[in-house]
Amino acid sequence: xxxxxxxxxxxxxxxxxxxxxxxxxxxxxxxxxxxxxxxxxxxxxxxxxxxxxxxxxxxxxxxxxxxxxxxxxxxxxxxxxxxxxxxxxxxxxxxxxxxxxxxxxxxxxxxxxxxxxxxxxxxxxxxxxxxxxxxxxxxxxxxxxxxxxxxxxxxxxxxxxxxxxxxxxxxxxxxxxxxxxxxxxxxxxxxxxxxxxxxxxxxxxxxxxxxxx
Amino acid sequence: xxxxxxxxxxxxxxxxxxxxxxxxxxxxxxxxxxxxxxxxxxxxxxxxxxxxxxxxxxxxxxxxxxxxxxxxxxxxxxxxxxxxxxxxxxxxxxxxxxxxxxxxxxxxxxxxxxxxxxxxxxxxxxxxxxxxxxxxxxxxxxxxxxxxxxxxxxxxxxxxxxxxxxxxxxxxxxxxxxxxxxxxxxxxxxxxxxxxxxxxxxxxxxxxxxxxxxxxxxxxxxxxxxxxxxxxxxxxxxxxxxxxxxxxxxxxxxxxxx
Numbered sequence: 001x002x003x004x005x006x007x008x009x010x011x012x013x014x015x016x017x018x019x020x021x022x023x024x025x026x027x028x029x030x031x032x033x034x035x036x037x038x039x040x041x042x043x044x045x046x047x048x049x050x051x052x053x054x055x056x057x058x059x060x061x062x063x064x065x066x067x068x069x070x071x072x073x074x075x076x077x078x079x080x081x082x083x084x085x086x087x088x089x090x091x092x093x094x095x096x097x098x099x100x101x102x103x104x105x106x107x108x109x110x111x112x113x114x115x116x117x118x119x120x121x122x123x124x125x126x127x128x129x130x131x132x133x134x135x136x137x138x139x140x141x142x143x144x145x146x147x148x149x150x151x152x153x154x155x156x157x158x159x160x161x162x163x164x165x166x167x168x169x170x171x172x173x174x175x176x177x178x179x180x181x182x183x184x185x186x187x188x189x190x191x192x193x194x195x196x197x198x199x200x201x202x203x204x205x206x207x208x209x210x211x212x213x
Numbered sequence: 214x215x216x217x218x219x220x221x222x223x224x225x226x227x228x229x230x231x232x233x234x235x236x237x238x239x240x241x242x243x244x245x246x247x248x249x250x251x252x253x254x255x256x257x258x259x260x261x262x263x264x265x266x267x268x269x270x271x272x273x274x275x276x277x278x279x280x281x282x283x284x285x286x287x288x289x290x291x292x293x294x295x296x297x298x299x300x301x302x303x304x305x306x307x308x309x310x311x312x313x314x315x316x317x318x319x320x321x322x323x324x325x326x327x328x329x330x331x332x333x334x335x336x337x338x339x340x341x342x343x344x345x346x347x348x349x350x351x352x353x354x355x356x357x358x359x360x361x362x363x364x365x366x367x368x369x370x371x372x373x374x375x376x377x378x379x380x381x382x383x384x385x386x387x388x389x390x391x392x393x394x395x396x397x398x399x400x401x402x403x404x405x406x407x408x409x410x411x412x413x414x415x416x417x418x419x420x421x422x423x424x425x426x427x428x429x430x431x432x433x434x435x436x437x438x439x440x441x442x443x444x445x446x447x448x449x450x451x452x453x454x455x456x457x458x459x460x461x462x463x464x465x466x467x468x469x470x471x
Contacts, residue, residue: 107311114304
């Protein structure tokens, strides 16, 4: 049960529960789950069965010619892909929007979202599938060191909590589950604790289980 | 003088350079390449939002993005890169959001949540699905012949990329049916797809556009569309020709009607 029980116990905004179709160990799905927790949203999550490998690089993947994960359904609307889903959940959830008002912070938020897709995603894909080269490991260390330095100065990735936080956090969980030792990045660990406090608790480990690729 | 000042200089004619107050005090410098969809998106967004921006060529063919001094500014070598005074940001996602927030026009991101999510979905398709296939065509038809005059294009790779793009373009054709722009009003989705369709045409694939009347109608209309900020500049006019690409020339955004 795990994640299902956690996400189904909150029902505090609206009468219609948001349905999420995702797959386990999938970073794009994790991003949606993390943001939903931050925003206090109840999700009815279904984990799709699939026989293709998990794509940890892109913001969505096809399970077959017509089925995309992650996908949400709510109030007659259907949205697929991390970008659209996060936008929707942010507005539907509690509190103010995670979109920064200041242009420079907005730019930095999106810079880190870009780094997630262009740099962190491919490295995480290599790590989680056991195909990481030394160059991949060095690059991962460089990214995590950079984030650690950033978080020594900032409470969240770019200062205030923004979309950069659920994005980066999803890779943290996937990497942590793949055996990457985060102890040498103490500021990242402290940030995750702060984030989990905002989320009302950590993501259930059962949800992070990697499916065979 | 940093790499921006060397390769995308403001010049003495830039607004604000004489200390006079203009409608906007912000001066942007961009480094990118004319065959890169992300660079073109930044140029389109700057023109749409009335932001003057001086552009320069980043020599990615010689891996300049992974060398100093670019790396000392952007540690992961992502590009295009943007500078505004003491601020730097790299990557189209960050630059577009920054320009949009700084700019003079109404926001390119819809306020309505379902429209915003629909826009993001179409941006996602552009980035996740269409761009990798387009990049194959750009490599085969533009970049490889540019760096190696003896290069023989792979027709197999081109045919596959065209075939893979067809279903994506069919979906875009359906989306544009009944909509003036991709989701109704002009948004970031149009910025992303303008860059893609333009480069698709420059890689000798205009038939893929002409076969689809809604995409053709939408793309043609952009050629006369005045900017989002109400200024007379037309963002479409700043997109490169194939000769510009061969000359590694990138348009700057110059605003004359304050």
